[in-house]
């Protein structure tokens with residue numbers, strides 16, 4: 336199974352007080368550390384590696400992410416309910432609404448069949464997203480992968496989620512990839528996914544809040560994120576923290592909403608996501624945090640609200656957009 340590479344250790348420090356860490360390694364194999372303890376030599380906080388995943392979560396972090404809670408709520412709702420389980424899991428895939436097909440893909444994965452889960456998810460995405468949305472998004476991922484083809488040093492992918500960027504980076508670059516998220520549930524799923532996809536050796540999994548990372552100052556040559564910045568609620572210190580640890584470039588795949596689109600603006604403000612979903616605001620926040628930002632690879636495409644489930648009441652896929660709109664996609668290259 337993928338485990339934390341030993342080469343990651345020199346990059347790490349205490350995310351609470353920035354003290355040095357003293358490591359005790361309990362188990363390791365050719366793919367890295369499977370079990371270890373780290374203690375801060377300054378504030379005595381403890382962190383651990385369990386089942387190959389390093390957890391640097393500080394007690395003040397609450398994982399309030401909607402994506403995680405809806406996925407786990409869904410699994411519980413379906414597995415415990417015969418009337419839902421059989422129409423969702425046994426109907427011919429082509430007969431399911433796109434949202435339900437996507438839920439079936441998630442549950443198929445949860446049961447351990449990642450290849451079938453990926454096949455169903457790809458079918459579902461055809462019905463969930465406008466073609467221009469998918470094309471613009473794919474172009475950004477391809478651009479980042481090309482930029483990092485020969486990257487030296489590890490690439491830290493922030494708020495990695497289900498690995499839509501980390502997967503192509505592992506597949507098409509030679510870099511070591513740190514897959515990170517504040518949700519241990521997401522990282523445990525990713526460990527099984529990496530194993531199923533045969534990605535061994537070059538991926539490490541780390542749990543931390545991107546607003547309070549465990550990295551040494553200016554230690555990271557490359558950070559990436561695929562729509563991660565705008566998924567972090569109350570970003571507060573996020574951009575300052577990334578500036579603290581960044582010693583090279585941050586490549587951030589973003590999409591921006593038109594400022595005059597009132598229906599979506601209301602929903603965005605309600606979710607507390609406005610600071611990084613509007614281009615001018617995002618650029619101003621990056622500048623205030625000391626980043627020099629260049630916009631690369633921009634394209635504009637239609638976006639529609641993702642259709643909701645027909646089987647599970649109130650179950651949706653993406654919270655935004657709430658009304659049809661046009662998004663401007665790009666990679667922000669921040670240095």
Ligand SMILES: C[S@@+](CC[C@H](N)C(=O)[O-])C[C@H]1O[C@@H](n2cnc3c(N)ncnc32)[C@H](O)[C@@H]1O
Nearest residue numbers: 494495496497498499500517518544545561566
């Ligand atoms: C939907 S994903 C974004 C897509 C993902 N980057 C990809 O390439 O597939 C958003 C992720 O951000 C994570 N997240 C939200 N807030 C976070 C935070 N403060 N620190 C780290 N991860 C966070 C969530 O757990 C979720 O997995």
